[in-house]
Amino acid sequence: MRILFVASLHHPEALRAAVQAAPPGEPPPLFPPSAAQHFYERALRRRGHTLAVFYRNLPAVGGQTHFQRHTQRLTPGKLLAAALGRVPPDLNPDVRWRNRRLREQARAFRPDVLWLVGDNTVIYPETLAAVKRETGCKLVYATGTSPIVFSRPIERRAARLYDLVLTNDYYHGVQWLELGARRMECLPVAACDPDFHRPYTLTPAERAAYACDIAFVGTLVPDHLYSRRVAALEALRDFDLGIWSVHDVPDSLRKHVRGAALGETMLRVLSAARLTVNVHGDFMRYGGNLRLFEAAGVGAFQLADDLPGVRAWFTPGETIVTFSTPADLRQKAAYYLAHDAERQAIARRARDHVYAHHTYDRRVERLEELLSSL
Secondary structure, eight states: OEEEEEEOOOOHHHHHHHHHHSOTTSOOOSSOTTSHHHHHHHHHHHTTOEEEEEETTSOTTTOOOOOOOOOSSOOHHHHHHHHHHTSOGGGOHHHHHHHHHHHHHHHHHOOSEEEEESOOSSOOHHHHHHHHHHHOOEEEEEESSOTTTTOOHHHHTTGGGOSEEEESSHHHHHHHHHTTOSOEEEOOSOOBOTTTSSOOOOOHHHHHHHOOSEEEESOOOSHHHHHHHHHHHHTTTTSOEEEEOSSOOOGGGGGGEEEOOOHHHHHHHHHHSSEEEEOOOTTOSSOOOHHHHHHHHHTOOEEEEOOHHHHHHSOBTTTBEEESSHHHHHHHHHHHHHOHHHHHHHHHHHHHHHHHHOBHHHHHHHHHHHHHHO
16 A cells, blocks of 8 residues: 655654664655654555655645643743634644645655554645545554543544544544544554564663663653652652653652653663553553553553553453552552562563564554455
8 A cells, every 4th residue: 555644743852863873775754753643654564565655744844843842831832832723723723834845745656555644734635535535545644642631623523534433542533533533443543663662672771771660751741641650659668769851740740750761772671671651642542552562562560540542451469460559559559569570471461462463563464454354
């Protein structure tokens, strides 16, 4: 198949580094290793599919974007974004130009599948309808977030054009069906790539920088989206807790921050820790975030919040350990830190499990089945 991704480029510096590091003779990557699409790209190429990407967040002038660090403080960037957000996309000349460019690229590339990544604030429903009409492609919408919490009117208006919605969280998929999508699959979108998500051998300097009893890597702000994460980590403040985040963190956890971790650095952090805590965002009530599968692939012992998806994809007590309250988390963290053999056995079984059942290659195989049935 010919697949055209329509996505935002969030870590341009990481993509530039990945392009420079690409082996001679291989096509340069379309996405940075910090994005799940990078691993779908690798798996799709292994299956013989032809890929291209349209970066919808590249502005009309300059054609570049920069990493944005989230903070709860009021900043000039937030004020500017709020002002621009009041301009309807249909009236924004820069956005109109980007839509025109997508139609031109689609006509030239002739995709069988237009893969629209969630959090779209740019591409008009009319543009998607025109691309489907002009190329005959199927429209796949892939998202890890809730349409109730995150989606914009521009996305919801296009829901009836979505031939297939791929979600991490089953409940989100139901919501997209209610908005008019033809079909949904809780794949989940997240997975692991054994070539990348594996245990890392650390240098003495890396071990000194990353070693801790409990590691957390991820986003903690704003409060109304990640309050459960913050409450869980606050309950562990008297442990040897290390927090890595590319964004701001609440004042209550600031002294535990050890830096930022993306891509391979994130995996080295998890390799150095004795255990990692994985708490889903407040907007995920079923489960299935990226870290759930990535941490298992690294061979990290994982304490995760008790959600239906976690229980569906892992076996509590065998390949993962779940907790229900901050007090329960504290008790289980203390227990498994004191029982190395049990902790390491669960981590080994988790790694074997995701390598057998939750790789991006397996996700692509299922995707091909879904597309062939449309």
